[in-house]
Amino acid sequence: MKTNIGISEENRQAVADELAKLLADEYVLYTKTRNAHWNVEGPDFYDKHKFFETQYEELAERVDNIAERIRSLGHYAPATLKEFLALTHLTEREQNDNSSTGFIKELLQDHETICIHLREIIIPLADTYKDLGTSDFITALLEEHEKTAWFLRAHLK
Numbered sequence: 001m002k003t004n005i006g007i008s009e010e011n012r013q014a015v016a017d018e019l020a021k022l023l024a025d026e027y028v029l030y031t032k033t034r035n036a037h038w039n040v041e042g043p044d045f046y047d048k049h050k051f052f053e054t055q056y057e058e059l060a061e062r063v064d065n066i067a068e069r070i071r072s073l074g075h076y077a078p079a080t081l082k083e084f085l086a087l088t089h090l091t092e093r094e095q096n097d098n099s100s101t102g103f104i105k106e107l108l109q110d111h112e113t114i115c116i117h118l119r120e121i122i123i124p125l126a127d128t129y130k131d132l133g134t135s136d137f138i139t140a141l142l143e144e145h146e147k148t149a150w151f152l153r154a155h156l157k
Helices: 011-040 044-072 082-088 098-125 132-155
Strands: none
Touching: 011 044, 011 082, 011 098, 011 132, 044 098, 044 132, 098 132
16 A cells, blocks of 8 residues: 655655664664673673663664654665665774773764764755654654763763
8 A cells, every 4th residue: 555644755765765774873783782781891890781781772662663664654674784784874893892991982983973864864854855753753863862972971981
C-alpha cells in the first residue's frame, strides 16, 4: 500500500536516506559502547562498566526508534553491518588500550561527530523536505547526544 502522509515520495526518500546514515552512526556507536562496557579495565572498572551499560541501553532504544521512523516513511531500514559501515560517519575503534579514559575520549568524539551531523540536517529536513516530524525527532536526538557528551566530558575532568 502506498504511503500517503503529506510528504512527496522524493522527499520521503531523501529523508529516509539521511535517517539511514544516522541509523548507521547510532549502530556503530552502540557497538563501540558495548565494547567499552565489555572490555574496560582499571581501578574504576565497576563504575565505568555500569556507566557504559546505561549508555548502550539508551543507544539501543535510539537505534530502534530511528529504524521505525524510516519504516513510517514507507522505506526499509538498513540492517546489516556491511550497510552500516558503508553509511556511517564514524570510524572503527581507534583506541588501543582498555582504560576508561581511552574509551571515554573516543566515545565523546563519536557523540560530538553525531551532534555536528544532526545540526547539519535539522533545518533541511523541515525546510527542504517538508518533514517537520523528522526534524523534531532529530532535534530530540541532538539533545540526547549533547547530554551524553557532557556526561562523558565530565568524566575527563
